[in-house]
Amino acid sequence: MKEELSIDMVGLAGACSYALDCIEAELVNIKNKHGKRVAYISVCMAEYWAIQGDALQDLAMCALLHDNALTQYISEELKKYSVIDFKKDLSENKTNLHCIYGEKNITKIPFKTDVSNVILYHHEHADGTGPFQKKWHEIPLFARIIHLADTIDIIGNSMESSNKSWDFICQYLSKNRDRLFDSECVNAFLQWFTKEFFMCLSDGSFGKKLWEIIPRQKQVFDFEMCKNVADFFAKIVDYKSSFTSRHSIGVAEKAAFFAQYIGFDSINVQKMYLAGALHDIGKMAVGNEILEKPDKLTDDEFSKMKNHAGYTYLILSEVEDFEEIRDWASFHHEKLNGKGYPFGKTADELNEPERIMACIDIYQALTEDRPYKKGLSHEKTCEILDDMAQKGFVDSDISKKVRECFGRI
Numbered sequence: 459m460k461e462e463l464s465i466d467m468v469g470l471a472g473a474c475s476y477a478l479d480c481i482e483a484e485l486v487n488i489k490n491k492h493g494k495r496v497a498y499i500s501v502c503m504a505e506y507w508a509i510q511g512d513a514l515q516d517l518a519m520c521a522l523l524h525d526n527a528l529t530q531y532i533s534e535e536l537k538k539y540s541v542i543d544f545k546k547d548l549s550e551n552k553t554n555l556h557c558i559y560g561e562k563n564i565t566k567i568p569f570k571t572d573v574s575n576v577i578l579y580h581h582e583h584a585d586g587t588g589p590f591q592k593k594w595h596e597i598p599l600f601a602r603i604i605h606l607a608d609t610i611d612i613i614g615n616s617m618e619s620s621n622k623s624w625d626f627i628c629q630y631l632s633k634n635r636d637r638l639f640d641s642e643c644v645n646a647f648l649q650w651f652t653k654e655f656f657m658c659l660s661d662g663s664f665g666k667k668l669w670e671i672i673p674r675q676k677q678v679f680d681f682e683m684c685k686n687v688a689d690f691f692a693k694i695v696d697y698k699s700s701f702t703s704r705h706s707i708g709v710a711e712k713a714a715f716f717a718q719y720i721g722f723d724s725i726n727v728q729k730m731y732l733a734g735a736l737h738d739i740g741k742m743a744v745g746n747e748i749l750e751k752p753d754k755l756t757d758d759e760f761s762k763m764k765n766h767a768g769y770t771y772l773i774l775s776e777v778e779d780f781e782e783i784r785d786w787a788s789f790h791h792e793k794l795n796g797k798g799y800p801f802g803k804t805a806d807e808l809n810e811p812e813r814i815m816a817c818i819d820i821y822q823a824l825t826e827d828r829p830y831k832k833g834l835s836h837e838k839t840c841e842i843l844d845d846m847a848q849k850g851f852v853d854s855d856i857s858k859k860v861r862e863c864f865g866r867i
Contacts (some may be wrong), residue, residue, distance in 0.1 A: 459483045460629065462678045462679070462725075463678070463679045463684060463725050463728050463729065464676040464677065464678045464679070465649055465676060465677055465679055465684075465687070465732075465777075465780075466520075466777050466778040466779065466780065467519065467567070467568065467676070467677050467687075468515055468672055468673075468674045468689070469627055469674060469776055469777035469778050469780070470691070470777050470780075471518075471519045471523050471567075472493075472494060472497075472522055472776050472777075473690070473739070473773045473774055473776045473777055474522070474523060474526070474544075474691055474694065474739075475492075475494055475522040475523065476490070476491070476493070476741050476773055476776070477489055477491055477694065477695070477740075477742035477743070477773060478493055478523075478525050478526065478528055478529075478694070478742070479491060479492050480529050480742045480743040481529055481698070481742060482661045484670045491527075491611075491662075491665070492611060492615070493521070493522045493523075493524070494522065494664075494665060494668060495607075495611045495615075495659050495664065496521045496522075496524060496604060496607045496608050496611050497518050497521035497522045497607075497668060497672075497746060498659070498664045498667065498668045498671075499606075499607035499610060499611065499647070499651075499659075500517055500518065500521040500600075500603050500604055500607045501514060501518050501521070501668070501671050501672060502519060502650045502651065502671070503606070503607065503643065503647055503650060504517055504603065504645040504646075505604050505646075505649075505650060506642075506645065506646035506649055507599065507646070507648070508809055511574075511673060511772075512570035512571055512648065512673070512675075512804040513570075513571050513703065514672065514673060515672060515674070515675065515736075516569045516570055516571045516600075517600050517603065517604075518668075518672040519567070519569065519627045519668040520564070520573055520576045520577060520580075520600055520604060520764075521604050521607065523560075523564060523567070523577070524559050524560070524577060524580050524604050524608060525556075525560070526563050526564060526690075527556050527558075527559035527560035527563055527583055527693060528556070529694055529695075529697035529742075530563070530693070530694075530697045531555060531556040531559055532557050549732055554581075554589035554590060556581075557577060557578050557579070557580065557589065557590075558578065559600055560578070561575065561576075561577045561578035562584045563577075563690060563693065564643075564690075566686040566687065566689060566690040567682055567687060567690060568677055568679075568686075568687070569685075573598075574598070574602060575597075575598050575857065576598050576600040576604070577648060578590070578598045578601070579592055579598065579601040579605075580601045580605050580608065581605060582594075582597050582601065582602075582605065582747065583637065583638045583639075584602075584636055584637060584638060585637050585638075585640055587637075587638065594636075602639070602642075602643050603643060603646070605643075606639045606640075606643045606644070606647060606654075608649075609638070609639075610627055610647070611627065611659070613627055613630060613800075614627060614656070614659060614660070615660075619666050624626060624656050624744035625839075627656075628648075631644050631647065631648070633699070640844045642802040650704050650736025674778065676778075676779075679728065681727070681728055681731075684728040684731060684732060685731060687732075688710055688731050688734075688735035688736070689707060689710075689735065690693075691706075691735055691736055691739065692706035692707045692710055692734075692735035692736070693707070694742075695735075695738050695739050695741060695742065697734075698741060698742055698746070698749065699741070699746055699749040699750050702738070702749070702828070704826065705738065705822060705823065705826060706735050706736075706737065706738050707735065708737040709734040709735070709737060709738075709815075709818055709819055709822045710730075710731045710732070710733075710734035710824060711731075711734070712734070712818050712821065712822055712864070713730040713731060713733065713734035713814065713815060713818045714727050714728070714730050714731040714734065715863070716730075716814060716860065716863050716864075717730040717811075717814065718858070719859070719863045720859060720863075726811070728757070729782065729783050729786065730786065730811060730814070731816075732783050732787075733783045733786035733787040733811070733815060734787075734815065734818065736770070736774060736783070736787045737770060737785075737787040737788070737790050737815060737819065738766065738770065739769075739770050739773055739774070740765070740766035740767055740768065740769030740770035740771070740773060740788075741766045741769075742769075742770075742784055743760075743763065743765070743766065743769045744762060744763060744766050744769075748762055752829070752830035764791070764799045764800060766787055767789075767790065767791045767800045768788075768799075768800035768801075770784075770787055770788045771784060771785075771788035771800070774787060774788065781815075784813055785812060786811045786815050787815070788800075788805070789801070789803060789808060789812040789815065789816070790812075790815045790816050790819040791816070791819075792808055792812065792816065793816075793850070793851045793852070794808065794813070794850050794851065794852065794853065795849075795850035795851065797851075798816075798851075810856075813852065813853040814853075814856055815855060816852055816853075817843060817852050817853065817856050817858070817860050820839075820842075820843060820846070820852070821839055821843065821860055821864070824838075824839040824842060825839050836864055836865060840857070840860065840861040840865075843857040843860060843861075844857055844858075844861075
């Protein structure tokens with residue numbers, strides 16, 4: 459029987475939402491778990507319309523990924539200007555670009571129901587005064603739900619007292635009924651949430667409840683779908699910094715190509731592509747002042763940079779039955795002599811795919827152009843890998859095969 463790759467897409471979306479939250483926290487001081495709180499509010503409101511099964515799972519995924527274009531928007535639009543005021547730009551109806559990018563990106567994700575225009579219109583106002591001037595009856599229900607949930611969470615977490623924030627939110631919803639939010643969505647929120655129930659959003663207990671509500675049915679991937687999903691997440695990571703603008707996708711492509719070259723079966727080739735695409739997702743938690751520093755990092759800065767591999771491990775641990783891909787992705791800075799990071803693994807603890815990922819990450823980093831340096835040639839890169847193998851950092855057999863594999867291109 460042919461083996462198939464099945465992935466917990468909701469868990470992967472949840473992991474990605476944490477990475478996106480790190481970016482928002484860096485820019486606008488929104489507390490972590492914003493994506494998960496928006497998802498929780500959204501799926502609770504869904505009870506009003508008796509939304510269940512595949513539709514509920516898709517609503518949760520859209521809510522978790524509603525800000526998926528954040529790094530792209532910053533990279534392509536805001537960084538055109540010398541001074542970036544993220545709050546100001548998003549408040550002046552420039553959110554249409556962020557929504558357009560996000561809508562296009564999620565076409566790569568396998569949803570089970572029609573989620574067209576959900577991300578595109580998730581900042582629209584009920585009265586037609588939003589970025590695209592669509593009125594509530596022209597906006598998909600999921601977009602309307604996420605718009606209210608997103609706004610409520612931002613308001614709730616901008617106030618110090620949960621008691622005060624609940625009272626303010628009730629007044630805000632009353633004042634903006636049929637202006638910012640349609641009455642159906644306001645009713646759905648107020649029917650489910652009470653002051654006491656709303657408090658769980660600030661004490662963190664909602665996290666466990668969220669995963670109890672959302673169906674987490676795994677989805678079977680062929681290689682094309684695997685590549686689409688991997689590219690979606692790699693793109694989010696790579697837009698974080700112009701210094702590594704294609705690094706994750708480059709590692710994914712080379713890891714899969716190499717795995718195929720040495721005889722891995724199709725399932726493990728797909729897993730290598732996914733691991734390569736996700737290996738640097740932990741960099742979302744590292745500030746750009748470190749990621750984009752062309753000079754040598756200080757000891758403190760390097761210590762923070764090293765944390766990214768540990769963050770990758772923690773982020774991907776949220777995905778069910780993803781341990782193998784998580785480890786292949788997370789151990790790319792481990793060394794055979796035990797002097798790597800973040801776990802100090804030794805040769806006995808590192809399997810072949812993990813050793814491959816370490817070599818491929820180095821090869822891609824050395825051969826790619828960056829703003830502060832020109833990429834090295836294949837031959838020079840292989841000489842460096844061979845030297846690292848002699849020092850006990852990387853696997854010498856894999857280093858030799860890297861020379862053979864990519865020397866043929």
